[in-house]
Amino acid sequence: MTPILYWIFSARVFFWIFSALTLGFGAATILNRNPVASALSLVVSLLSLSALFFSLEAYFIAVIQILVYAGAVMVLFLFIIMLLDIKAEQRRPLSLPVLFGGGAVIGLFISQITLVLRSFPAGNKPFPPLAAGPLLDAQNIGMTLFSAYNLPFQVVGVLILVASIGVVVLSTRELK
Amino acid sequence: MVTLNDYLLVSGLLFSLGLAGVLLRRNVLIIFMALELMLNAANLSLVAFSRFGTLNGLPNYNGQMLVFFIITVAAAEVAVGLALIVALYRARQTTHVDDLNSLKF
Numbered sequence: 001m002t003p004i005l006y007w008i009f010s011a012r013v014f015f016w017i018f019s020a021l022t023l024g025f026g027a028a029t030i031l032n033r034n035p036v037a038s039a040l041s042l043v044v045s046l047l048s049l050s051a052l053f054f055s056l057e058a059y060f061i062a063v064i065q066i067l068v069y070a071g072a073v074m075v076l077f078l079f080i081i082m083l084l085d086i087k088a089e090q091r092r093p094l095s096l097p098v099l100f101g102g103g104a105v106i107g108l109f110i111s112q113i114t115l116v117l118r119s120f121p122a123g124n125k126p127f128p129p130l131a132a133g134p135l136l137d138a139q140n141i142g143m144t145l146f147s148a149y150n151l152p153f154q155v156v157g158v159l160i161l162v163a164s165i166g167v168v169v170l171s172t173r174e175l176k
Numbered sequence: 177m178v179t180l181n182d183y184l185l186v187s188g189l190l191f192s193l194g195l196a197g198v199l200l201r202r203n204v205l206i207i208f209m210a211l212e213l214m215l216n217a218a219n220l221s222l223v224a225f226s227r228f229g230t231l232n233g234l235p236n237y238n239g240q241m242l243v244f245f246i247i248t249v250a251a252a253e254v255a256v257g258l259a260l261i262v263a264l265y266r267a268r269q270t271t272h273v274d275d276l277n278s279l280k281f
Contacts, residue, residue, distance in 0.1 A: 011177075011178055012177065012178050015178045015182065019182075019186045022186065022190060023186065023189055023190060023193065026190055026193045026194070026213050027193055029193075029197065029206070029209055029210070029213065030193060030194075030196060030197030030200075030201060030206065030209075030210055030213075032206075035203065035205050035206060038205075038206055038209060039209065042209050042212065042213070045213070045216075046212075046216060049190075049216055049219075049220060052183070052186070052220060052223075053220075053223055055178070056183070056223050056224055056226075056227040056235075057227060057235060058223045058226065058227065058235065058240055058243075060240070061219075061223060061240050061243050061244065061247075064244070064247060065219075065247065068247050068248075068251055069212075069216070069247065069250075072251065073212070073250070073251055073254045076254060076255065076258055077205070077208075077209065077254070077258070080205070080258045080261065080262060081205060083262070084261075084262065084265050084271065086203075086205065086271055092202065092272075092274070094200065094202075098199070098200070099200070101199070102196065102199035102200045105195065105199065106192045106195055106196050106199070109188070109191070109192050109195065110188065110189070110192050113184070113185065113188035113189075113192075114185075117181045117184055117185060117188075120181065122180075123179060123180035123181040123184065123228075124179050124180075124181055125179065125180075126177040126178075126179060127178075127179070127180065127227055127228055127230075128228070128230045129230075129233070130230065130233050130234065130235070131232070131233025131234065132233075135234075140234060140237055141237060141240060141241070141244070144237045144238075144241055145241065145244070148238075148241075149241050149245075152245060156245060156248050156249070159248075159249065159252055160248070160251075160252050163252035163253075163255055163256050164255070166256050166259070167255050167256055167259040170256070170259040170260060170262075170263050171259055171262065171263070
């Protein structure tokens with residue numbers, strides 16, 4: 001391969017492509033007036049985020065990110081948006097304190113992150129290499145989940161039961 | 177090389193996008209989507225740290241376990257939250273937070 005192809009297929013270029021997609025479509029999610037366009041941008045953002053998970057060799061997490069988030073959760077969102085038949089939001093003026101307060105909080109947060117990252121030189125080293133041979137990701141996650149994290153796993157089952165019963169109760173008509 | 181700090185920077189920017197959406201948008205559904213963005217930003221930094229803190233040549237799976245539980249809880253939260261929004265819409269015919277102020281002090 002020529003050097004330019006090596007450069008194009010390097011991990012760094014892919015990282016920046018998928019980061020730009022994640023952030024760009026994340027921004028589109030909060031900037032769109034139309035909720036349907038917003039939800040579809042969020043799907044693209046979550047899919048590119050799962051590509052970042054693949055680049056971090058978290059294959060199982062990346063796959064459930066696609067299946068659960070980009071699949072189930074976003075279908076639920078789109079279903080509700082279309083069920084409620086929400087039109088594009090009409091423009092209303094934002095109050096100035098909200099605008100300035102929100103802008104100040106976000107600016108402070110970003111400057112805090114840059115400060116912290118600048119004072120963390122350990123994070124500028126490359127990632128440590130993994131052991132040679134195939135990475136049995138799903139197997140390792142299963143072993144950890146059913147040994148060290150068995151109790152939280154059972155509790156999450158109860159949580160999902162409570163959530164589904166709650167949804168059924170909320171969806172019945174007599175809610176006054 | 178792509179380093180841990182690059183991933184943390186992307187994660188922080190994604191989190192601030194979500195925060196901006198929650199603070200500045202007025203539509204309940206879009207605020208809810210911005211909440212999902214913030215959860216995903218936290219997931220990204222957890223997975224990056226899990227890859228960074230290798231144990232015996234394997235990623236540190238404690239971080240990925242936390243991501244697994246966050247995704248599960250987020251799915252339950254979306255189901256309940258959307259049911260609440262539907263109930264609210266039935267009662268009020270609006271998803272605009274400025275019109276939903278009967279709990280306001």
